[in-house]
Amino acid sequence: MAIAKQRAADSQKYSKRAGSQKKVVSRVRSRGAGDTFQRALNRLLFTTAEQQALLEDIATLVEDGVPANKAIEVIAKIEKGPKKYVLERMEDKIAQGKAIADGMTGWFSQATVELIRSGEQGGTLAKNIRVAAEALGSKSDTFASLAASLTYPLVVIIAGCAVLIYLNHSVFKQFASIKPIAQWPTQGQQLVGIANFLQDWWWLVIVAIIMIIIGMTYMLSNLVGETRKTIDAIPGLGIYRQLAAARFMETLGLLISNGVVFKQALKILQHKANPYLSWHLMMMEFKLGRGRSNIADVLDTGLVANEDVMRLRAIAEAKGFEHALIRLGKFAGDEGAKTVRKIGKIGGGVLLAIAAMFAGFMVMGLYSVGSSLS
Numbered sequence: 001m002a003i004a005k006q007r008a009a010d011s012q013k014y015s016k017r018a019g020s021q022k023k024v025v026s027r028v029r030s031r032g033a034g035d036t037f038q039r040a041l042n043r044l045l046f047t048t049a050e051q052q053a054l055l056e057d058i059a060t061l062v063e064d065g066v067p068a069n070k071a072i073e074v075i076a077k078i079e080k081g082p083k084k085y086v087l088e089r090m091e092d093k094i095a096q097g098k099a100i101a102d103g104m105t106g107w108f109s110q111a112t113v114e115l116i117r118s119g120e121q122g123g124t125l126a127k128n129i130r131v132a133a134e135a136l137g138s139k140s141d142t143f144a145s146l147a148a149s150l151t152y153p154l155v156v157i158i159a160g161c162a163v164l165i166y167l168n169h170s171v172f173k174q175f176a177s178i179k180p181i182a183q184w185p186t187q188g189q190q191l192v193g194i195a196n197f198l199q200d201w202w203w204l205v206i207v208a209i210i211m212i213i214i215g216m217t218y219m220l221s222n223l224v225g226e227t228r229k230t231i232d233a234i235p236g237l238g239i240y241r242q243l244a245a246a247r248f249m250e251t252l253g254l255l256i257s258n259g260v261v262f263k264q265a266l267k268i269l270q271h272k273a274n275p276y277l278s279w280h281l282m283m284m285e286f287k288l289g290r291g292r293s294n295i296a297d298v299l300d301t302g303l304v305a306n307e308d309v310m311r312l313r314a315i316a317e318a319k320g321f322e323h324a325l326i327r328l329g330k331f332a333g334d335e336g337a338k339t340v341r342k343i344g345k346i347g348g349g350v351l352l353a354i355a356a357m358f359a360g361f362m363v364m365g366l367y368s369v370g371s372s373l374s
Contacts, residue, residue: 038085043107045082048140051108054083055133062126069094072103100125110272111251112136122258131254135247135333142337149344153351160358161198167366168195175369184369191365224279229302236343242336244277245304250329256322262295263288277303295321308332 054075061071072094076087090103101117108116112132119128172192175184181192198205220240223231232238248269255265263285270281280303287298296313304312308328315324 042082042085046086046107048136048143050083051112052133052136052140054079054086055129055136059126059129059133062129068100068120068125072100108132111247111269114268114271115251115254118255118258118260124258128254128258131250135250138333138337142340145337145341146344149341149348150351153348153355156355157351157358160355160362161202164191164195164362165199167362168192168199171366175373179373183372185365185372187361187365188369188372191362191369221274221276224276228276232302239336239339239343240276241303242305242332242339245308246329246332246336248277248280248303248329249308249325249332253322253325253329257326305332 057075058068058071061074062068066074069091072087072090076084076091079087086107089107090100093103094100099117099120101113101120104113104116112135115128115132116125119125172181172195175188181189184192219231220237232241251269252265255268256262260268266281266285266288270278270285273281280301283301284298287301294313296309299312300309311328312321312324315321
């Protein structure tokens, strides 16, 4: 009787599993060419904040004893939007017999994917997912703070430009009917010139700003060598190196603590890394191949700050080197976040000063024109 009950239970479990796999197969087969656009759209909508929230949900269930694949299945039924889309793709990979990290490939950074993979292999999946979520949260908070510091002054400047264009279409036209613009005071003529430029070439200003941002991003993520050392020494621009080093040290420490060999960890981090980080990783591999025994000497390529290299050199021969890397990475990340916030405040203050000067210039221009007309 007991054997019959057990067989019935096993049969029920098998049928449920088979039904779930059939649903996944049916979902995969039903996708057409339109899924390419949908995938690209969801990748765009799957922001850093969305990634963090998803990892935190998975980590919470896994910490409570729920198997990771079951946790993904449960959350997929609850969530909507891009997170649901990503979870369903992860389910597809798992149904094909692949690891959870394979399902995350293409949706999360390669460092995050390999961190999850090492957790799967080392038995610390919940911990590694939680650490990855915290890293994404720190990154999201840092740049959200920067955006918040710059948003208000930018809104003030844009509003001032809109007011000037409105004045150009209303008040200035009435003034010009009374007295030709050529006979206005210099400030008034300059004000009209600025208004006409903004009215006709506002799109050029936006394109220029976007091009500057793209150019700076490209330079910081691609430029290497001696020129890069000079750029990193410039206040404000060196923050990219600091944040990259913080992320590198913390991820490298976590990989090593999960049993990944140092050389293999460098290979993992090099996969899909940008040219700047990739260059430093290749230099580390070169030093390692030359027989450098102290790991701190291997890491001394200009990415990790000199003071951190000195600390690592002192403890390289002792146990817990990987934990020291994690601590230094977190500390460097915190310092980098503080620097970003400081840059945001300084930049916001500068923009507010520009907005104030622009408003003062508008008032003085209107006053001079009004005085000349009266």
